[in-house]
Amino acid sequence: MSDQTIILRKTPFYFIRLLVIIEFIFAFLPVFATVIFPVQAEYNQTVLAQSLSFTVFFILVLTTLQVLIIAISFFSWYLPVYRIDPQSVGYKRSGANDFKELIKIQAISCLSPEQHWLGKRFDYGDVFIYSNTEVGVVPLRDIANPTGIAIKLEELSASYWDPSLPLPIQPAPELIAAGESQTVEFKASILWDYRQKRPNKTLSEPIMKTLAAFMNSTGGTLLIGIHDDGSVLGLEADFSAMTKSTPDGFELIFNNAFNRLLGVEYRQWVNLSFPEIEGKTICVATAQPATTPVYFQHQGQEEFYIRAGNASQPLPLSKATVYIRDRFEI
Template identity: 40%
Template sequence: MRFDELAIKKSPFVFIKLLVFIEFLFALTPFMVAALINARRAYEDTALARTVSYDLLSAIALTTILVLVLIAVFITWYVPTYLVSPDRVLLRRGGLFSDRKLADTQQIASMHVRQGWLARRLNYGSLELVEQDGTRGVLRNIPSPTETAEQIEALIDRTLELPAASPPLRTPQELIAAGEGQFVEFKSSLMWDYRQRRANKDLYEPVMKNVVGFLNTRGGTVLIGVDDEGAVLGLEPDYGVMKKNDKDGFENVFNMAFGSMIGLEFSRYVE
């Protein structure tokens, strides 16, 4: 491994989640078997029952199966490794499986962090890599995906990209007229859920994902209050569910979401 190559393992919280699921499943297995078939009576009719009791045999069988399953789960969690170099991003699966290329590092145009509710609090998630031709690769269930995106960004030589210029400055009207693109994303709202007709803080996430995507590339503009078709919806629905129903209140909510999901230390890069 070279000094400029990153080796990334999956988050241990993924393994813990699998352990909890397996333990729960095996705790229910004896009851499920007993409900489906009368295994005890069938076993006690055999000659082996005079030597080994049903309870002992069941305990041995379930323990053996559980140990084998745990070993298999541990291997599938521990062995795969994501290798990131200035040339490419690989998934090393080990054993009989060959390495799989996820992306050419220098062709990565943007990166997007995917995190659920629990993953955000335990600081793990998946990182989607999008190449300039639209090809996508995903680093799944890795620790600190936002920090990993920053490390990958540091390996990319952006001077190789064409065009090298930043996105041109345009008025909101011009941006809306041009539609969504490489440097522009529309979001209907920050926290007002048009479908459920109520405030929904889960809507922070898609907005912040777009912000992170632009932070990881050459920048861009997220227009909040505009739907996917370019229709202007305005910020009044968001204002209506905020403690302070004005621009300052909106900025306070945005900054709070930005700080908790991305980090206030990156706020200097956002206008």
């Protein structure tokens, strides 16, 4: 087995959740059984009733059923496993089965880790793996540390990309129609704050974090002037807050923020264009994969971002060190 192979079982909280449901059901089952069905009257007419009271019999039956269901629940948690290796993600239901390939690593186009409130508390949840092939969406459900697993899959997927090759450029309308993903993100503006209805210079920070994440991953496209829901806002609100109300003025604001937060040496990896959609001007920032790590620099601190699903994820130092070593071969 490769050193990069990961074997995943469902989190123990999955088993605990099953137990809670079972205990809840069995807490009320005797009451419903005796009220709805004439169980005791029927039992008293059997030969067994002469040597074993109905109460003892009923307890034995419930206990036996409970043990069987708990055993089934345990094996339904323990036996199925996922396997992640540098080539593919596989799954098998039991030790007697072989692993079935769910998706090839190189076919991964997007990763989305998801956790509900309890999952966030105990660090478990689902990872949805998206593919542009006929495979579609592959869910890894109820696993521990879903964000970490998504990052690992991103690292493996990135190994199939050649940073020296330019990222394919798609028309902006196609990107908007497809929605946000591993390689596409929307931002409403770089300067105009739609909530506060005034200029806000801090809006450039999430834009630069996204671009850093794209450059540290497999590249991507950031569309500015587009709402999260895909509706076209345009850059006119940004233009109104600029001294030079043109795309050139916008690029000047962009460059100042980029050089301050990321570094002028990385500007070569990002191309800006200003197409018109629905009569409104937007900005399309296409980021190529960088050949060296890109750090977001703010208030004397450096942060390292990558893409994990349709979000830009900061990595702690320990994970960033491993990722940088593998991604940039440093």
